Amino acid sequence: EPEVTQTPSHQVTQMGQEVILRCVPISNHLYFYWYRQILGQKVEFLVSFYNNEISEKSEIFDDQFSVERPDGSNFTLKIRSTKLEDSAMYFCASSAVTGNTGELFFGEGSRLTVL
Amino acid sequence: QKEVEQDPGPLSVPEGAIVSLNCTYSNSAFQYFMWYRQYSRKGPELLMYTYSSGNKEDGRFTAQVDKSSKYISLFIRDSQPSDSATYLCAMSEGNTPLVFGKGTRLSVIA
Numbered sequence: 026e027p028e029v030t031q032t033p034s035h036q037v038t039q040m041g042q043e044v045i046l047r048c049v050p051i052s053n054h055l056y057f058y059w060y061r062q063i064l065g066q067k068v069e070f071l072v073s074f075y076n077n078e079i080s081e082k083s084e085i086f087d088d089q090f091s092v093e094r095p096d097g098s099n100f101t102l103k104i105r106s107t108k109l110e111d112s113a114m115y116f117c118a119s120s121a122v123t124g125n126t127g128e129l130f131f132g133e134g135s136r137l138t139v140l
Numbered sequence: 141q142k143e144v145e146q147d148p149g150p151l152s153v154p155e156g157a158i159v160s161l162n163c164t165y166s167n168s169a170f171q172y173f174m175w176y177r178q179y180s181r182k183g184p185e186l187l188m189y190t191y192s193s194g195n196k197e198d199g200r201f202t203a204q205v206d207k208s209s210k211y212i213s214l215f216i217r218d219s220q221p222s223d224s225a226t227y228l229c230a231m232s233e234g235n236t237p238l239v240f241g242k243g244t245r246l247s248v249i250a
Contacts, residue, residue: 029183058237067144068184068228070237081237116183129238131176131183 027051029132031117037138038107046102046135048117057100058118058129059092061085068116074100075123107139143167146229146241155250159216163229163241166210170231170239173205175214178226178243187227188214219248 030049038044050057059071072082074092091103100119104111114136118129146163153159161175172191176184188203190196190212196203202215212231216223229241 067242068230068240070239073237083237118183128186128189129184131185133181133183 027130029117029119029130031115031132031135033135034133035136035138037140040109040139041106044104044107044111044137046104046115046117046137048100048102048132049098050100050117050119051121051130052098054119054121054130056080056120056123057092057094058120059102060116060118060131061113062116062134063110063113071102071115104137107137109139112137112139144229144231144239144241147244148242150245150247152247152249153219155219155221155248157219157248159214159219159223159246159248161214161216161227161229161244161246163212163231164210165212165231165239167231167233167239168207168210169233171234172232173203173212174230174238175201175203176228176230176240178228180225184228219246221248221250224248 032047057074062068070083072086073080089105093101114134116134117132120129144165175188177187178184190203190205193205193207200217204213224247226243226245228243230238232238
């Protein structure tokens, strides 16, 4: 069964360092997303990406964040200068059609710990 | 008022019980309603999807949407220990990203 894969599963970094989280969406999907879940909190939308550009982003997705699809398979989330409050589980998701109507396929997540 | 409210539990039931999970919401523009299941240290997995009001059944799972009350439910019949997970409701207007509830942690005891 096709799945979304994410690396690394866990990353520990120092405050102020740059972090790149990587995702390989399902191959025939066209819409890509990053969500995050702070421990004990809701899953929150960060950004959606379609046709090689950001289609929507939340207030959380400020100038410290960027996304890229550098080749035909990877989808990355970069945090330029990490803060303590960036510690969370980051989920990549993809969908064949716009995921705003529900059918998102999530990866297992990358846990980011900022010290 | 928070946009989507969900009792975090935990909810503990004996095997075979009927489980009822619920969410309320404030945004009357929500049209798409989903339930995701999340096992520990895994990503959310889509369980049920409903458009607008009504019921939808899939095996042991039934999703209900009551838009007049802004209330959605997920029923699990004949619950199994393998159903132990966190259940997240999520909803969308259709042209906006999903908004998730906080999740209800369910334990089904054998």
